[in-house]
Amino acid sequence: MIELRDVHKSFGPKQVLRGVDLTIERGKSMVIIGGSGTGKSVTLKCVLGLIEADTGLVTVDGQDVTRLRQGSSERDAFLARFGMLFQGGALFDSLSVWQNVAFRLLRGSLKKPKEEAREIAIEKLRRVGLTPDVADLFPAELSGGMQKRVGLARAIAAEPEIIFFDEPTTGLDPIMSGVINELIREIVVEMGATAMTITHDMTSVRAIADDVAMLHGGKIRWTGPVAEMDASGDPYVAQFISGSAEGPIETVR
Amino acid sequence: MSLLAAIGRVVLGFLAAIGRVALFAFETVSHLFRPPYYPREVAHALLQIGYFSLPVVGLTTIFTGGALALQIYAGGARFSAEAVVPQIVAIGMVRELGPVLVGLMIAARVTSSIAAEIATMKVTEQIDALVTLSTNPMKYLTLPRVLAATLVMPVLVAVGNIIGIMGGYLVGVNRLGFNAGTYLRNTIDFLEPSDIATSLAKGAVFGFLAALMGCYFGMRSGRGAQGVGRATKSAVVAASVLILAANFLLTELFFAA
Numbered sequence: 001m002i003e004l005r006d007v008h009k010s011f012g013p014k015q016v017l018r019g020v021d022l023t024i025e026r027g028k029s030m031v032i033i034g035g036s037g038t039g040k041s042v043t044l045k046c047v048l049g050l051i052e053a054d055t056g057l058v059t060v061d062g063q064d065v066t067r068l069r070q071g072s073s074e075r076d077a078f079l080a081r082f083g084m085l086f087q088g089g090a091l092f093d094s095l096s097v098w099q100n101v102a103f104r105l106l107r108g109s110l111k112k113p114k115e116e117a118r119e120i121a122i123e124k125l126r127r128v129g130l131t132p133d134v135a136d137l138f139p140a141e142l143s144g145g146m147q148k149r150v151g152l153a154r155a156i157a158a159e160p161e162i163i164f165f166d167e168p169t170t171g172l173d174p175i176m177s178g179v180i181n182e183l184i185r186e187i188v189v190e191m192g193a194t195a196m197t198i199t200h201d202m203t204s205v206r207a208i209a210d211d212v213a214m215l216h217g218g219k220i221r222w223t224g225p226v227a228e229m230d231a232s233g234d235p236y237v238a239q240f241i242s243g244s245a246e247g248p249i250e251t252v253r
Numbered sequence: 254m255s256l257l258a259a260i261g262r263v264v265l266g267f268l269a270a271i272g273r274v275a276l277f278a279f280e281t282v283s284h285l286f287r288p289p290y291y292p293r294e295v296a297h298a299l300l301q302i303g304y305f306s307l308p309v310v311g312l313t314t315i316f317t318g319g320a321l322a323l324q325i326y327a328g329g330a331r332f333s334a335e336a337v338v339p340q341i342v343a344i345g346m347v348r349e350l351g352p353v354l355v356g357l358m359i360a361a362r363v364t365s366s367i368a369a370e371i372a373t374m375k376v377t378e379q380i381d382a383l384v385t386l387s388t389n390p391m392k393y394l395t396l397p398r399v400l401a402a403t404l405v406m407p408v409l410v411a412v413g414n415i416i417g418i419m420g421g422y423l424v425g426v427n428r429l430g431f432n433a434g435t436y437l438r439n440t441i442d443f444l445e446p447s448d449i450a451t452s453l454a455k456g457a458v459f460g461f462l463a464a465l466m467g468c469y470f471g472m473r474s475g476r477g478a479q480g481v482g483r484a485t486k487s488a489v490v491a492a493s494v495l496i497l498a499a500n501f502l503l504t505e506l507f508f509a510a
Contacts, residue, residue, distance in 0.1 A: 050381050070389075079387045090382035092374075104386050108289060154386075 001026050002047060002162070002194065007056035009042055016042050017053070018218035024211070026061075029188050029195040031205050031226075033240060034215035035249065040198035041087075043215065044164055047196070048082065049075070060162070080110065083160035083193075087167045089147040091139035097150055098135035101125060104158045124153040128183055145176040152180070156187055163188065165197040169204045181207035202241060205229075214240060216249065277469050284389075284396045291393055298401035302363050302464070306409055313358050314351060314413040318420025321345055326429050338429065339439035342421035347444060347452045348508070351414040353500050356459030359406065360492035364467040367398055368488035371471025372481040380472070395468040399461060406460025407453035414452060451507040458503065459496045466492035 239247030
């Protein structure tokens with residue numbers, strides 16, 4: 001279970017998070033929606049410790065994330081339970097596709113023999129719908145959709161308990177978005193992982209989410225099961241879902 | 254009042270920057286004593302920084318050695334001291350020009366590429382990705398590059414010194430009419446072991462500074478293409494200035510009586 005309690009974060013004079021409270025149950029898929037620049041990515045990075053919250057508490061299964069020292073072995077163990085799909089894929093362009101996917105398996109505490117790591121990588125690539133012949137290509141040789149899939153394969157390579165998806169469908173065509181959404185849903189269900197996704201793509205929300213939370217103005221406006229989203233009664237959520245220019249969310253930001 | 258405030262801001266900013274660089278350097282070195290290590294990354298950096306820099310080091314020093322011989326001959330002729338060409342070329346190359354020129358070429362070639370690479374990784378979230386994959390970017394990216402540059406620069410400086418002296422030799426023998434054997438003997442007799450040792454020590458320091466600046470500015474890069482450009486520029490400027498400043502301090506330390 002991931003819990004955020006009253007999390008604040010500012011960058012200089014700019015307050016991004018102003019008291020985020022959010023609970024993600026184990027094995028559930030939580031999707032955070034909200035406009036661009038409302039702090040969705042910052043929220044996610046606070047959980048991973050990539051960004052330090054100014055005040056507030058972030059716990060994963062009761063363990064206080066903010067106490068883990070950078071580079072300590074506890075933090076390594078903590079991060080080993082996570083997988084993350086970055087918005088632009090964030091593949092290492094100096095490494096081939098299979099070395100990217102097997103990155104965790106080639107070094108550190110989860111180190112496996114090279115042959116075995118390669119086999120696992122190819123199997124994960126197959127899982128995301130890529131053929132073994134892409135394994136020896138470099139990320140720059142792949143299309144955007146394929147890079148996303150490789151990123152997804154890397155995120156699941158070490159069988160994480162918790163997976164984060166940062167705007168998984170941004171920049172993809174509708175068909176490829178559908179494919180990625182379906183993959184995410186399948187993988188989360190089949191691995192029984194806890195998932196946290198941030199997106200502003202409503203198709204994606206309906207395909208992936210068990211629960212939805214809406215972030216606006218640095219706070220969680222509304223949270224609840226995806227089935228109740230359409231009848232939330234919250235004008236902000238209603239406006240966001242319909243994509244209307246009319247409503248309480250200011251369109252000039 | 255606003256003038257004083259502006260001066261104060263610049264001074265404070267400068268001091269803060271020195272502090273940040275010092276902490277960054279300290280952290281880098283501390284990873285030398287804390288596993289895990291990434292030997293493959295070190296080997297890759299040795300190849301990139303060392304082996305692939307050889308052409309540029311050779312070209313820079315051979316022309317400089319040749320020009321130095323011509324200048325000393327012309328200058329020495331004014332008080333009929335033409336004969337000192339081999340000795341001055343040897344001293345000039347080994348003590349000063351070899352380390353400094355190789356250092357500056359490494360700042361141009363290696364610092365820029367390290368800064369641009371790491372900054373691009375930062376901008377495209379690859380650094381964050383490393384962290385989520387339980388890999389410390391300081392261990393995986395910074396230490397291998399800094400370590401490789403520190404180890405390989407003395408070798409590059411030694412090669413540069415030899416090629417520079419060879420440049421002087423070629424000009425001396427073919428253009429200025431020196432006897433080949435005498436030129437070489439004068440060179441070898443005049444150089445002290447301490448000249449060579451200090452030359453290589455300078456190289457190690459310059460290599461450390463060059464790679465450290467590349468990593469430091471790369472890791473602190475701002476967003477977008479402009480951020481990468483600025484990080485690269487700052488890294489090369491800082492590395493060049495630090496190399497020249499360190500050269501002065503080391504010369505003062507080694508040679509001032």
